Amino acid sequence: MIDTDGTGRHMFSSEQKSAIEAARAGWAQTRRLVVPAMEDVLYAPIPVLETGFIRAVDYMGGDSGIVQGARVSYGKGTRSTSDDRGLIRYLMRHRHTSPFELAVLKLHVRAPIFVTRQWFRHRTASINEYSARYSVLEKEFYFPRPEDIAAQSTNNKQGRADALPPEQARQVLDILRDDASRCYDHYLDLLNEDENGERRDPGRPAIARELARMNLPVNIMTQFYWQINLWNLLHFLRLRADSHAQYEIRAYADAILQIVQKWAPLTYEAFTDYMRDAVLLSGPALKVLRAAMGGQPVDPAQAGLSKREIRELAELFPEIAPNLAR
Amino acid sequence: MIDTDGTGRHMFSSEQKSAIEAARAGWAQTRRLVVPAMEDVLYAPIPVLETGFIRAVDYMGGDSGIVQGARVSYGKGTRSTSDDRGLIRYLMRHRHTSPFELAVLKLHVRAPIFVTRQWFRHRTASINEYSARYSVLEKEFYFPRPEDIAAQSTNNKQGRADALPPEQARQVLDILRDDASRCYDHYLDLLNEDENGERRDPGRPAIARELARMNLPVNIMTQFYWQINLWNLLHFLRLRADSHAQYEIRAYADAILQIVQKWAPLTYEAFTDYMRDAVLLSGPALKVLRAAMGGQPVDPAQAGLSKREIRELAELFPEIAPNLAR
Amino acid sequence: MIDTDGTGRHMFSSEQKSAIEAARAGWAQTRRLVVPAMEDVLYAPIPVLETGFIRAVDYMGGDSGIVQGARVSYGKGTRSTSDDRGLIRYLMRHRHTSPFELAVLKLHVRAPIFVTRQWFRHRTASINEYSARYSVLEKEFYFPRPEDIAAQSTNNKQGRADALPPEQARQVLDILRDDASRCYDHYLDLLNEDENGERRDPGRPAIARELARMNLPVNIMTQFYWQINLWNLLHFLRLRADSHAQYEIRAYADAILQIVQKWAPLTYEAFTDYMRDAVLLSGPALKVLRAAMGGQPVDPAQAGLSKREIRELAELFPEIAPNLAR
Amino acid sequence: MIDTDGTGRHMFSSEQKSAIEAARAGWAQTRRLVVPAMEDVLYAPIPVLETGFIRAVDYMGGDSGIVQGARVSYGKGTRSTSDDRGLIRYLMRHRHTSPFELAVLKLHVRAPIFVTRQWFRHRTASINEYSARYSVLEKEFYFPRPEDIAAQSTNNKQGRADALPPEQARQVLDILRDDASRCYDHYLDLLNEDENGERRDPGRPAIARELARMNLPVNIMTQFYWQINLWNLLHFLRLRADSHAQYEIRAYADAILQIVQKWAPLTYEAFTDYMRDAVLLSGPALKVLRAAMGGQPVDPAQAGLSKREIRELAELFPEIAPNLAR
């Protein structure tokens, strides 16, 4: 059951698997708010990318804690009038974000270094990461699936275009694998260690770990504990479960979304409606839209919209696209 | 049992008491880390000052969660070598603060506004406070006990000196009570409400709550939910459970310390030794101290110590005080 | 010229005025980015409410610093292609907020305590406030203008309705003034000081300032230095220069907007278009809108919109209001 | 003059050098606080490690701004009594940190990725970094000087021991250089670009930059703008200009210290005395020390000191070391 990946990959040592199973088996009594759907998934890793995972290792609060916190500011007034769902949607809609801060999630994550570099730019979280000064990094790298190896997008400087033909993708992978493997071997060489952590050559010094690791490429896997409150998590998800984010971090964001849906379903729904699927219409865009709706189209460029904005507005509202095209 | 104050004061309405009792009675199963000593006190208010309280309403993690988080950064290495207590003390000593951030506490607090103004200056927390725009503030004020009414300190601009003679203290209290009472009455007057929230005079408008409240003195009580991680909580406690802090906020900090002791006893002990009872010796003070110990006293003023620093050093080390005095 | 209020009110002592004039007269050479329009207003107070003010006392960066910071992440690529205005608008539109964090503003503010309680909830700023533990608060209160004294709104729990008739407004003001005056007199009494800071009665102790001040109402004026980066300032302004914010803090936010306009005009314009005048359409609202535009209206309630959301959508797009009403 | 490195290395293109020179030549008038010693160094790069640098690109405030901010909280009281130096030392000693937050520094930094991973863990700063999604990383790596290539420390898991013999160091460098070079070549290969950014093979797709870069080792250089207030900078420096920090980040911290010394000399001095050279004596250590001084030594282990703490105490106070050894 814990082996949620079912891919036959050995993401965890049997020792680690036992530890997870033991943790999952350990039930205790609490007076705190409990979210049964979260208890179901607690500690169990969700595989992400080929060799990564996330797993929820603790949580605090949830939808009802948010509601309880929000109500303190409203005093007696609200108690009866609005139901939980309504209140949560109201809070989200009006960006009353402080009640969402009252819920907290703790994850254990394994991800490639280039992904963590993007991840850790979110400063409103607490992190404990595996240290390559202190310990030896394991020989685990991220290599994209062939179908994820794509060409540089030409119109989006930060994006990808189509996937490569399989043959070329394989060549790319060969390069990545070769280099990773060679660099890692040299890493062990510098550490003067074999794969089991035994000293190779007793006559040679072991280079300091913090130095030796500088040879490792950024697709090597690292792991960390990550704790963040729900509001800042939603902010993270808005940016990272988004088409502008790099595919690899998006894969993690999507997995986290699954957890949020279990943990705080009402908040998840409100997030979907008011943040994820929501669209921000700029002041000028609003004017152009209304004019077009009223049948008196204005020149969107003159109204201040850039070409890209006009195109996006037309995509959003195909109904009025002809009016915008002029 | 919930009536932990035992003072006969009616801090909670019977409705609220029932709600607290119900919350305390509600046990559920969890796979999360549980701290039994915290479960004991959960939801139960601890009285602070005369009309205030704090109560723990949720927590996440504790000593063992800290240790678990810290160990991720050390990889396999540490697991056996150091016990939990040793590791926590090591982390505290070396200001490896990120593992302490993994534990989170949520409190419900009632306190006077002038105390919250100091409290909320700590920005690394999440707050939801009762709103006087939205609801009517209750007629609850903080009045010091007579023995806490003290004169202005003459050598410490931010502090108090001796308590006033009882008679004078009573006069002070009379003034405070009178003004609070009159202001509150006028507040209700402006709101056009009686004490039960019923409209007084149907022919008169009710002034907007957000305006009417501007008449209320800063010793009126407010309430809020407060969530903070353990590291930032310790930082708060170091500043607020300290002789430089105003007595009234110190009373809250002291009550929170009791909770921390139950929640994370090893961290509490390490905090006591390495933060609370610890002393920071400046570079120059260290030199002066060592010289004095070596029997070759230097002139502390020449070494760069201010008069106050010399005095403090002498108080800290009466053994060498004579050497410093010169 | 510094007397920008021109109201004849004596917001500053002549000593303070000289200090401001001296500061304004002190020009020096710098290699840093300079925004001449900001230099014009530097140090000069802008009156807010009756007895408050804000004044810019320092700034760092501005539009061109933002652009410069943004370009580091784009490498060579952008330098030519996009002009400053286009880039700033692009950053704002895509919530690339980190470049806006590179500009920093420092204000000196005088405001009533109940306003600062809202203000200081914005945690992403640095504050130094006048201390009533350390110093005696001056006899300066905020009293609304008669036309700002309004009734409680009945449909908006946090808002105001119409202004009171002049006569009733005057009565309200009388109450506010009386109570403020009496409380302040008692404050001095407790401090055993007269208005010039001289001890009144040598035979009586002076109550500690930190205690005596608890008698003061929340409309007393305080002052503080406030430093915040431009991104967080825009976030503050979005929330506080908004119709949901209390009128009194909105007055400050509006004054700050004037400063931002001088300091970073391109950012100000982008803020106006993409944050202030922008409208967030939720996923469901978008669907309903498009359906209505396409002539195939759906039942908005069934689509998930609350009554209030339907009303707001209809107000936003009167063109399709009839389609929504059903 | 700008070529402050004088090493003949070509850290900047001639184009960049001109830009820096132009920036340095551009003087303007300002009413803001100016620190002449900072103007001297503004924009000029200080070389760090072999291929890195830092340069101050903007600043706000300084010692006198701190003092000015601190004084607002003290009201009239302080103005005369304490001089700037005394006040700054007082603030530092009592951890009145908010005035130090009023000064802000902006740096432009080039550093290896493994250093930035440590750097960016400091969350209280604003960052804009070169993006490898958007632009192609240059062929610039960090390779330690031979004398900095050291063996793993055996008693300090996170540290280094002695430098390697030159011959072995050279071998290490060969490995690092080879791998870096091969990985970078493959990177260009994947990008289908030559070193001038020209497409190599028109018949082949260019892999997306965000994918191709995963092949690059963590000693490749990146660059970023970094803005932080002075308090958090001192906190950074305490942790990073410290013997526990990795040598490579320490090199940057040391360079920043030079800048701080120019920018805010009084704060720098106070930092040195009260943070950098200061020593934290734990409660138990204080007891042991006093007992030893009084000639009545207690068993330090029994007093609660760990072996390491006893050793450190003895090193700190050789005078009483014999008393501790028992």
Ligand SMILES: Cc1cc2nc3c(=O)[nH]c(=O)nc-3n(C[C@H](O)[C@H](O)[C@H](O)COP(=O)(O)OP(=O)(O)OC[C@H]3O[C@@H](n4cnc5c(N)ncnc54)[C@H](O)[C@@H]3O)c2cc1C
């Ligand atoms: C010698 C050394 C060894 C280290 N070893 C490891 C390791 O093995 N593994 C590892 O993961 N890290 C390690 N670190 C990194 C360390 O854990 C910190 O992340 C880093 O030093 C930044 O310190 P900071 O959190 O005090 O700084 P900042 O992030 O600048 O924070 C300063 C203060 O601001 C507040 N704060 C900032 N952000 C938040 C927030 N989001 N929520 C609440 N409060 C906040 C806190 O009060 C904090 O103390 C090490 C650091 C050093 C110097």
Ligand SMILES: Cc1cc2nc3c(=O)[nH]c(=O)nc-3n(C[C@H](O)[C@H](O)[C@H](O)COP(=O)(O)OP(=O)(O)OC[C@H]3O[C@@H](n4cnc5c(N)ncnc54)[C@H](O)[C@@H]3O)c2cc1C
């Ligand atoms: C109309 C209105 C009504 C309000 N009603 C109430 C009320 O009834 N009761 C009440 O208590 N408050 C109320 N507030 C205050 C509100 O809850 C916020 O505290 C305030 O608006 C500041 O907003 P902020 O948190 O977004 O700003 P900031 O504190 O500046 O935070 C900005 C962002 O920084 C991050 N951040 C900052 N500090 C932290 C931290 N310590 N940990 C993690 N992330 C952090 C978060 O991502 C946050 O979104 C109201 C505000 C408004 C405008």
Ligand SMILES: Cc1cc2nc3c(=O)[nH]c(=O)nc-3n(C[C@H](O)[C@H](O)[C@H](O)COP(=O)(O)OP(=O)(O)OC[C@H]3O[C@@H](n4cnc5c(N)ncnc54)[C@H](O)[C@@H]3O)c2cc1C
């Ligand atoms: C005895 C005493 C006297 C005081 N006197 C005065 C006074 O006269 N006037 C006055 O105004 N205040 C005064 N204060 C309040 C004091 O200045 C602090 O605001 C308060 O103690 C909170 O401390 P903090 O900033 O360390 O805590 P937090 O706000 O919790 O911050 C902790 C750490 O987090 C980081 N951090 C948090 N938020 C930010 C941010 N937005 N940007 C960057 N880093 C951040 C910083 O590293 C900070 O050190 C006093 C406090 C005490 C205890």
Ligand SMILES: Cc1cc2nc3c(=O)[nH]c(=O)nc-3n(C[C@H](O)[C@H](O)[C@H](O)COP(=O)(O)OP(=O)(O)OC[C@H]3O[C@@H](n4cnc5c(N)ncnc54)[C@H](O)[C@@H]3O)c2cc1C
């Ligand atoms: C598609 C995309 C492209 C990007 N491109 C680049 C790039 O080219 N270069 C680059 O460097 N980065 C880039 N980033 C990273 C980006 O600049 C942010 O650093 C990252 O998205 C984190 O966002 P945040 O700052 O909103 O989150 P958080 O750090 O979690 O902050 C949330 C909010 O908290 C407050 N806050 C947190 N910390 C502080 C603080 N220390 N002081 C004041 N307020 C604070 C602010 O209000 C902030 O808005 C990119 C991100 C995305 C998603």
Ligand SMILES: O=c1[nH]c(=O)n([C@H]2C[C@H](O)[C@@H](COP(=O)(O)O)O2)cc1Br
């Ligand atoms: O989508 C992005 N997300 C992100 O966080 N960065 C940050 C992460 C890192 O600090 C720096 C460069 O990252 P990339 O090389 O992954 O772009 O900018 C950049 C981009 Br683009």
Ligand SMILES: O=c1[nH]c(=O)n([C@H]2C[C@H](O)[C@@H](COP(=O)(O)O)O2)cc1Br
């Ligand atoms: O001990 C203190 N603690 C504190 O937080 N302040 C802050 C709180 C408030 O923002 C401002 C003035 O508070 P007092 O009037 O309580 O000093 O400074 C001041 C002092 Br002194």
Ligand SMILES: O=c1[nH]c(=O)n([C@H]2C[C@H](O)[C@@H](COP(=O)(O)O)O2)cc1Br
């Ligand atoms: O518009 C608001 N803005 C705000 O910051 N608060 C915060 C400030 C304070 O911490 C608490 C109660 O403030 P009011 O009494 O002003 O609502 O909530 C509340 C409201 Br409503």
Ligand SMILES: O=c1[nH]c(=O)n([C@H]2C[C@H](O)[C@@H](COP(=O)(O)O)O2)cc1Br
């Ligand atoms: O001295 C350190 N400084 C630091 O910031 N880390 C952080 C940086 C990164 O997020 C993670 C692992 O870094 P190293 O591999 O450099 O230890 O811990 C770790 C150590 Br040890």
